Amino acid sequence: xxxxxxxQLAEGTLQESVDQTMGKSVVVIDDDSLVLEGMRGMLKxxxxxxxxxxxEDTALAALSDERRPDIIISDYxxxxxxxxxxxxxxxxxxxxxxxxxxxxxxDTAPERLREARASGYYLLHKPVLPITLRSVxxxxxxxxxxxxxxxxxxxxxxxxxxxxFAATPNPATRLQ
Numbered sequence: 001x002x003x004x005x006x007x008q009l010a011e012g013t014l015q016e017s018v019d020q021t022m023g024k025s026v027v028v029i030d031d032d033s034l035v036l037e038g039m040r041g042m043l044k045x046x047x048x049x050x051x052x053x054x055x056e057d058t059a060l061a062a063l064s065d066e067r068r069p070d071i072i073i074s075d076y077x078x079x080x081x082x083x084x085x086x087x088x089x090x091x092x093x094x095x096x097x098x099x100x101x102x103x104x105x106x107d108t109a110p111e112r113l114r115e116a117r118a119s120g121y122y123l124l125h126k127p128v129l130p131i132t133l134r135s136v137x138x139x140x141x142x143x144x145x146x147x148x149x150x151x152x153x154x155x156x157x158x159x160x161x162x163x164x165f166a167a168t169p170n171p172a173t174r175l176q
Contacts, residue, residue, distance in 0.1 A: 020138040022047035024070040029059050029087050030104070031079040035126070039073070042130055043137075055080050056087040060094055068095045071140055076105035076112060076123070085119060100144040102136060104128060 026048045028039045036052040043050045051066060053059035055078060063069065072091055074084035084103040092099050102122035105112055116123035122136055 020141050021134070023049070024137075024141060025049045025051070025067060026071050026073065026137070027051045027053070027059055027063060027069040027091065028073045029053050029056070029078065029084070030075040031055070032075070035075070042133070046134065046137075054078075056082055056090055059087060059091060063091070063094070068097055069099055071137060071144075072099055072101035073137075074101065074103055076103045076107060076116070085121075088121075098144075100140045102140055 021043075024047075026043050028036060028043070028050065030036050030039070030052075031054050033054070036054070040050045040052050051059070051062045051069065053062050057080075069091070072088050074087045076084045078084070078087065084101075084105075088099075088101040092101075102124065103116060104124045104126060105116075106126040108125055113123065122140070124132060124136060
């Protein structure tokens, strides 16, 4: 195997990635308590404040005493017949804010992929590797902060950096 020179990272690159999640408020909605427990532990280990819920109503009740979440992670299909789209929209309405969000699903049907792509949300498939989750959370938060600051390219003109992902719904990415 040929030897190569060591990879040189720009100063602050690793620290910037780590700090992107530190102290952020994350709400996770999933109807599987084992998924919620695992996500809570992982996100807390990254320095996040975490609220978990099994439904839209329990998420809103748990968030009533909290400040606005920095990011929403929702399962696509919830047991109460709602979808992650419904939950994200309702939480955003409750806080009257464009909170960044993405979906996670065990459903790999082509229809789910088309629906997620049409909505403009990232869609990760279960089981999600911790490194993938960390990358998506960091990227969604970074994209949202840049959009709020008006820096760089408008979200509607950005190319997703992670497969099937967007921090907020983007009509420009809807399929015809």
